[in-house]
Amino acid sequence: MQEPKIDDISERLLGPEQSPHEQPVISVVEDADAFGATVPSGEFVVDPTMAQGGAGAPLRAEPQQPEYRDAPFALAFFAQLVLVFFFAFSWGVSALRQESDDAAGNGNDGGGASDEDSVSLSGVLWLCFLTSLASIAISALSLHIMTHHAETLIQSSLIASCCFIGFMVFVFFADGIISLACLWLVILLLTAIYARTVWYRIPFAAANLRTALSAIQTNAGVCILAYVVSFLANIWVVVWFLAFIGVSFRESSCSDGVCQSNMNVPSIILLILSFHWTSQVIKNVLHVTVSGVVGTWWFAPADALSVFSPAIMDSFSRATTYSFGSICMGSLLVALIQTLQTLARNARRNDRGGGGLLLCILECILHLLSRIAIYFNKWAYVYVGLYGYDYLTAGKKVLELFESRGWTTIINDNLVQRTLALVAVVIGAISGIAGMLLAKATGWATAAFGEDSDGLVFFICFIVGVSMAIIIMDVVLSAVDTVIVSFAEAPQEFETNHPALSANMIQKWRSVYPNECGF
DSSP states (O other): OOOHHHHHHHHHHHSSSSGGGGEEEHHHSSOGGSSOOOOOTTTTOOOOOOOOOOOOOOOOOOOSSOOSSSSSHHHHHHHHHHHHHHHIIIHHHHHHHHHHHHHHHTOSSSOOOOHHHHHHHHHHHHHHHHHHHHHHHHHHHHHHHHSHHHHHHHHHHHHHHHHHHHHHHHHHHHHTTTHHHHHHHHHHHHHHHHHHGGGGHHHHHHHHHHHHHHHHHHHTHHHHHHHHHHHHHHHHHHHHHHOOOHHHHHHEEEEETTTEEEEHHHHHHHHHHHHHHHHHHHHHHHHHHHHHHHHHHOOOGGGOOTTHHHHHHHHHHHHHHTTTTHHHHHHHHHHHHHHHHHHHHHHHHHHHSHHHHHHHHHHHHHHHHHHHHHHHHHHHHHHHHOOOOOHHHHHHHHHHHHHHHHTTTTGGGGGGHHHHHHHHHHHHHHHHHHHHHHHHHOOOHHHHSSSSOOOHHHEEEEEHHHHHHHHHHHHHHHHHHHHHHHHHHHHHHHHHOHHHHHHHHHHHHHHTTTTTTTT
């Protein structure tokens, strides 16, 4: 891997002579006399004196020197990962081999699987594989469509939500389930109120999405990296299940050919914690990488202007080396909460003593805490990806940034996330239809599922399509988060490096939030 270009990016960010506390600020000229008669009213200019107020607050963070941050958490993560792999390939594989030998000894060799079974399985696998490729192609096309129709898509996502909930109200009323119909009716009213409340914010959300998509399309290689990371996440799930089988087999007791697992509570808790921790780390490595790529595109575009730009490898290198401990630290926080949530859920399901209500309340509280921790992490990791801060400092910087800008309520909107979810569902539906037509043309699914299997084939291909689309949508969402932070911190660099996109964002900002941030 190449050494991260922290010094180069720092010089591009701050300049060789300019202090970070003397950065110019973009202002909108409403009084031409304030800047001289040569500047027309309503145009964007750079105000080096920061005389125009709030937007010039010296909030800029500084790129950190290469250093392994929060290293103890990285060491702890690797230690548990080594243990899980040991359990998987030493105990888990051994358990599966013994189970296979026992089945063969009892005369059960799999029921004499025929060549037809192998052919049908092969056909289903080919169907899923080709559906995945189709979903990737459709996702790439959707990025182009979203770039040109971002505002319309966000509006459509709000309308679609209301229509879906209205449909559910109609279904429950038609079936005579009045209680559920009334509940969904209340949800419909709340959703409609929400849509009406946030409708005026759509132009700026669309400008954010358009900017993020421009950065991603310019550095499209990060999408390929996302699929690689997702493949590793799937491998992790398989390894973890092998480890779980191995530990369960080791702690089982057998009598008369019948084995019963007696896993102790600490083993269960630690395995669940390991699963959530590693899953969060894999996800956040990609998030930090995307933030670094978009940050380089924002501040130093010369290093982020191609499909496989140096920014991608540099950002991934920093995320997996210098910032890896910070990623492990924040991920552990979320994993601990998710582990407690999993234990509370299982306890509620197995409850026989009448404490289900308390366990349900506890589960809801833990779910809320998990959502809060994940929400905090996504902004903290933007700072980690942009500047290389440790986890706690990054979180503090983000809170200071938004509090000083007055954006603490603005970032609560989930307009873009709702839109990306809708796009993923549409891609899944198109993939499902394509897979169903392909199955009809080839007959691959008939051998496995029978003649009347169109619905099942559509569902399987729909799930495959949505899963592949979500990978790309998560990349876009990470880019949107980075754009919001970068726009709050450094609008002047954006105006210098990407003037057209900058002018559009500032124009939308002024139309939506005319009294915020000095624009």
